[in-house]
Amino acid sequence: MNIIVVGLSHKTAxxxxxxxxxFSPNNIEKPLSELIGLEGIVEGVIVSTCxxxxxxxxxxxxxxxxxxxKRFMADYHHLPFEALEPHLxxxxxxxxxxxxxxxxxxxxxxxxxxxxxLGQIKTSYGxxxxxxxxxxxxxxxxxxxxxxxxxxxxxxxxxSSAVSVAFAAVELAKKILGDLSDxxxxxxxxxxxxxxxxxxxxxxxxxxxxxxxxTFERAEKLAxxxxxEAVRFEELLEHLHHADIVLSSTGAPHHIIGPKDVKEVxxxxxxxxxxxxxxxxxxxIDPKVDQVENAYLFxxxxxQEIIQANLAQRSLEAEKAExxxxxxxxxFHKWLSTLEVTPAIVALRNRFDEIRRxxxxxxxxxxxxxxxxxxxxxxxxxxxxxNKLLHxxxxxxxxxxxxxxVDLYVDALRQLFELEALQRDDEELELEE
Amino acid sequence: MTHxxxxxxxxxxxxxxxxxxxxxxxxxxxxxxxxxxxxxxxxTAHLLSTIHLANKMKYLPLTNMQxxxxxxxxxxxxxxxxxxxxxxxxxxxxxIAPVALMMLIASSSLHAEVRQLxxxxxxxxxxxxxxxxxxxxxxxxxxxxVAIMYLTQNYFLKTKHFGALFQKLPSLETMDEISYRCLxxxxxxxxxxxxxxxxWSEQAMGSYWVWDRKQTWSLIIWLIYAALLHGRLTIGWxxxxxxxxxxxxxxxVLFTFFAMEHSISW
Numbered sequence: 001m002n003i004i005v006v007g008l009s010h011k012t013a014x015x016x017x018x019x020x021x022x023f024s025p026n027n028i029e030k031p032l033s034e035l036i037g038l039e040g041i042v043e044g045v046i047v048s049t050c051x052x053x054x055x056x057x058x059x060x061x062x063x064x065x066x067x068x069x070k071r072f073m074a075d076y077h078h079l080p081f082e083a084l085e086p087h088l089x090x091x092x093x094x095x096x097x098x099x100x101x102x103x104x105x106x107x108x109x110x111x112x113x114x115x116x117x118l119g120q121i122k123t124s125y126g127x128x129x130x131x132x133x134x135x136x137x138x139x140x141x142x143x144x145x146x147x148x149x150x151x152x153x154x155x156x157x158x159x160s161s162a163v164s165v166a167f168a169a170v171e172l173a174k175k176i177l178g179d180l181s182d183x184x185x186x187x188x189x190x191x192x193x194x195x196x197x198x199x200x201x202x203x204x205x206x207x208x209x210x211x212x213x214x215t216f217e218r219a220e221k222l223a224x225x226x227x228x229e230a231v232r233f234e235e236l237l238e239h240l241h242h243a244d245i246v247l248s249s250t251g252a253p254h255h256i257i258g259p260k261d262v263k264e265v266x267x268x269x270x271x272x273x274x275x276x277x278x279x280x281x282x283x284x285i286d287p288k289v290d291q292v293e294n295a296y297l298f299x300x301x302x303x304q305e306i307i308q309a310n311l312a313q314r315s316l317e318a319e320k321a322e323x324x325x326x327x328x329x330x331x332f333h334k335w336l337s338t339l340e341v342t343p344a345i346v347a348l349r350n351r352f353d354e355i356r357r358x359x360x361x362x363x364x365x366x367x368x369x370x371x372x373x374x375x376x377x378x379x380x381x382x383x384x385x386x387n388k389l390l391h392x393x394x395x396x397x398x399x400x401x402x403x404x405x406v407d408l409y410v411d412a413l414r415q416l417f418e419l420e421a422l423q424r425d426d427e428e429l430e431l432e433e
Numbered sequence: 434m435t436h437x438x439x440x441x442x443x444x445x446x447x448x449x450x451x452x453x454x455x456x457x458x459x460x461x462x463x464x465x466x467x468x469x470x471x472x473x474x475x476x477t478a479h480l481l482s483t484i485h486l487a488n489k490m491k492y493l494p495l496t497n498m499q500x501x502x503x504x505x506x507x508x509x510x511x512x513x514x515x516x517x518x519x520x521x522x523x524x525x526x527x528x529i530a531p532v533a534l535m536m537l538i539a540s541s542s543l544h545a546e547v548r549q550l551x552x553x554x555x556x557x558x559x560x561x562x563x564x565x566x567x568x569x570x571x572x573x574x575x576x577x578x579v580a581i582m583y584l585t586q587n588y589f590l591k592t593k594h595f596g597a598l599f600q601k602l603p604s605l606e607t608m609d610e611i612s613y614r615c616l617x618x619x620x621x622x623x624x625x626x627x628x629x630x631x632x633w634s635e636q637a638m639g640s641y642w643v644w645d646r647k648q649t650w651s652l653i654i655w656l657i658y659a660a661l662l663h664g665r666l667t668i669g670w671x672x673x674x675x676x677x678x679x680x681x682x683x684x685x686v687l688f689t690f691f692a693m694e695h696s697i698s699w
Contacts, residue, residue: 174604175586175590175604175605176590176604176606177604177605177606178603178604178607178610179606270668271668271669271670271671272671273606273672290591293672293673293674294671294672296590296591298593305593305595306595
């Protein structure tokens with residue numbers, strides 16, 4: 001069985017493309033079931049954040065599986081395959097494992113070390129587990145990824161030295177609004193990133209927070225947490241002119257703030273500038289808002305350039321993290337390969353042992369004056385012979401497993417020694433673990 | 434002696450200009466500090482040179498283009514030093530220092546002659562008028578410099594270019610505030626300058642307002658800045674619009690200063 005990864009990220013696609021292939025968490029069951037319904041795809045997890053959309057799957061047929069998932073991503077969103085294909089990357093075997101470990105450890109993030117991505121993958125995995133699209137391999141794989149991420153975070157300074165998207169947003173706001181101490185933040189929706197950004201703004205001295213959410217109770221709860229004021233979602237535009245900084249991340253399928261609204265709001269606040277950050281994918285704020293004088297709109301992509309300035313500092317810590325990941329890949333890959341090989345070895349061994357016992361029994365039952373310790377000696381002798389004979393094929397098989405040519409050997413073995421079809425049921429594997 | 438001070442001033446302004454321009458490409462607190470110090474030294478030399486000249490001629494050196502340009506430059510540097518101390522805007526120096534240097538060089542290239550002061554200039558109203566006019570011009574120069582910076586930064590923000598210059602430039606809010614300060618200081622100065630000028634006009638020509646080119650254009654400048662200030666206070670004009678108008682006002686100031694002569698000559 002092979003792990004494959006297909007997806008796109010901020011490195012390969014702009015937000016315009018990413019928002020078109022994003023999977024809404026409210027409706028994740030449908031794509032998950034379609035995904036594992038694809039030919040040759042056994043397990044699947046869909047990770048969809050504003051910076052990346054990735055599918056992790058297991059399959060026997062690497063090339064076919066990757067091709068089908070690519071096609072699925074285009075078809076599901078009704079996009080022309082040719083337009084989407086150049087943005088997609090795919091990995092298999094060790095590269096796939098490395099990729100997911102790196103993503104979970106936030107090494108592949110727009111802001112290396114930002115902590116949100118781990119939570120996002122955990123949530124995505126939660127959906128897959130809930131709808132049973134992930135199985136034994138992906139379960140183990142993602143749990144491993146989480147523990148690797150944790151190790152990276154505790155053993156390197158990557159997270160502590162990291163400048164998050166939230167931090168970059170604060171820096172940018174200061175370039176427009178100057179001193180933040182008399183500025184008010186408006187939080188629309190309740191994304192983790194937004195809440196983090198709001199906290200950063202408050203830590204940087206922002207005066208107050210207003211929170212709005214489609215569910216007013218949630219807004220109230222968050223407002224209480226920040227010591228701010230909750231605003232009804234329907235009344236958002238009436239309150240918007242009090243805000244100097246607007247952070248938006250709702251799951252709305254359409255723009256919730258347009259250029260006309262902003263013009264109106266600016267008039268009411270006597271053209272004091274407003275700083276918008278749109279973290280939502282698909283976007284909440286019409287890109288045309290940026291063309292309005294004294295309104296400044298930034299997407300997550302825009303923050304990247306500010307972030308780049310600090311990249312050099314973190315490269316050393318990132319190197320350490322890469323080393324940790326390499327170690328962990330070795331371990332996980334070993335497990336994954338034995339997953340294939342072990343049942344074959346067990347079956348082969350059982351077959352040999354069966355023959356040995358049968359022959360041993362035959363010999364002993366027909367032996368009249370058997371010396372007292374002969375049975376023991378014969379047992380030891382046959383066992384030693386069997387182990388010697390099996391030693392070479394076993395180690396070759398294990399190596400083959402790590403080289404990724406398992407299926408070929410297992411198949412040959414089965415035919416040569418007339419082994420029963422190798423069952424890979426979960427119980428057996430759980431024992432193996 | 435005056436000449437020596439003058440040469441020293443040009444040299445120091447030259448060094449300060451180089452240092453401020455270097456500040457645009459290099460981030461160094463050391464460089465920033467020295468740029469400010471050199472400019473301050475240049476300003477001191479400039480001031481001494483002006484005082485020395487005034488002392489020698491027994492009048493303020495504001496009576497011809499050569500003297501006026503030098504004085505314009507002096508006033509601008511003074512205003513800049515004030516705003517830099519107040520708002521910590523090093524980058525403004527990269528715009529103002531070259532302008533001050535150019536005005537000074539232009540001034541030195543003009544013909545200087547020692548001559549008797551014309552009788553119509555022997556009025557306190559004239560000195561008062563000229564002094565205030567230059568103070569207001571200096572404010573408008575700073576406002577225009579800040580406006581150019583504002584438009585540049587605004588351009589970076591709108592096009593999402595976050596290069597080195599973006600990092601250097603102050604926040605939009607700070608620039609807007611400086612520009613507003615310049616206006617609130619410069620505009621009353623200009624108003625009083627025009628009033629005192631018309632009183633002097635009455636003394637020299639027997640009429641408060643003669644509609645000569647200088648007076649007419651001064652009125653246009655006054656109207657532009659009045660409109661800007663009014664728009665700001667009532668509708669809340671700020672940002673890009675205010676910056677453009679501020680630059681426009683400054684162009685008219687320069688035009689009036691260089692091209693429009695008083696109908697009376699001396």
